[in-house]
Amino acid sequence: MPDTDKKRMVTITINKNQYQAEEGENLLLVALRLKIDIPHLCYEKSLDSYGSCRLCMVEVVTCKKTEMTPACTVKVYNGLEILTDTPEIIKHRNILFELYLAEAPKSDIIKEMASKYGVTKTRFLKKIVHDDPLLGKCILCGLCVRVCNEIMGTCAINFINRGPFTVINTPFYEHNPDCAGCKACANVCPTKAIVFEDVRQERIMRSWSDTIVPLVTCSSCKKPFAPEKLMKKVQASLDPQIIEDIKDMCPECRRKYFTRREIRRVSIQ
Numbered sequence: 001m002p003d004t005d006k007k008r009m010v011t012i013t014i015n016k017n018q019y020q021a022e023e024g025e026n027l028l029l030v031a032l033r034l035k036i037d038i039p040h041l042c043y044e045k046s047l048d049s050y051g052s053c054r055l056c057m058v059e060v061v062t063c064k065k066t067e068m069t070p071a072c073t074v075k076v077y078n079g080l081e082i083l084t085d086t087p088e089i090i091k092h093r094n095i096l097f098e099l100y101l102a103e104a105p106k107s108d109i110i111k112e113m114a115s116k117y118g119v120t121k122t123r124f125l126k127k128i129v130h131d132d133p134l135l136g137k138c139i140l141c142g143l144c145v146r147v148c149n150e151i152m153g154t155c156a157i158n159f160i161n162r163g164p165f166t167v168i169n170t171p172f173y174e175h176n177p178d179c180a181g182c183k184a185c186a187n188v189c190p191t192k193a194i195v196f197e198d199v200r201q202e203r204i205m206r207s208w209s210d211t212i213v214p215l216v217t218c219s220s221c222k223k224p225f226a227p228e229k230l231m232k233k234v235q236a237s238l239d240p241q242i243i244e245d246i247k248d249m250c251p252e253c254r255r256k257y258f259t260r261r262e263i264r265r266v267s268i269q
């Protein structure tokens, strides 16, 4: 590796202990790597840190003063000093857990996480909506909206309403033909709130106003396997040299195709 590509190692202090880290590394990731416990919900490596859940708060010490900051938004620099478990942080974290227990009363992920830090009850009014398409599990972190917008470039969902009435859904709670059914939203959701179902040749995004997305069928095994729109996008970006035979195959059949071809090649030699 050329010298210019090498990252500079810096010294940081966490809870009065010194550690080495690469300059510019994400502080939350450094702490987790060092097995220093910091609860977190909204960090997603494919997106810029946004600091929306506020659970990963740490105190950054500068000139003997401290300032609370979400660890996931801090880039490590030489001399950085932080504290992760002061009484202020614990108080802040406990109140947040209580708020999340009220906001997402059906989320086992939140319940388990809160109870790990000793919070099992909430003093806040629980938000129970019986026909909530996000099953009472959404903490409004916005990751699903951001991945749909910033990574997939689809913008099929967004925040709707304000204050305590805020929810995530499609515009006007209507079936959204822009949705590609890619499930990126469900994959990044920290509380597993997003529901979808594959029924025969269709994917139904239950949480997004029952938006229906047609699935393509594998040219080999004939099973539906991927949303039509997504396949079109993927195929448009494929190398034109790609073998015609495999372009409409599901991943499993494609794997088998290559294995068989390799076996044939080796047997002929």
Ligand code: SF4
Pocket: 134, 137, 138, 139, 140, 141, 142, 143, 144, 145, 168, 185, 188, 189, 190, 191, 192, 193, 194
């Ligand atoms: S559905 Fe999941 S990803 Fe989307 S805002 Fe709610 S908790 Fe976050």
Ligand code: FES
Pocket: 039, 040, 041, 042, 043, 050, 051, 052, 053, 054, 055, 056, 057, 070, 071, 072, 073
């Ligand atoms: S993980 Fe840092 S604010 Fe949510």
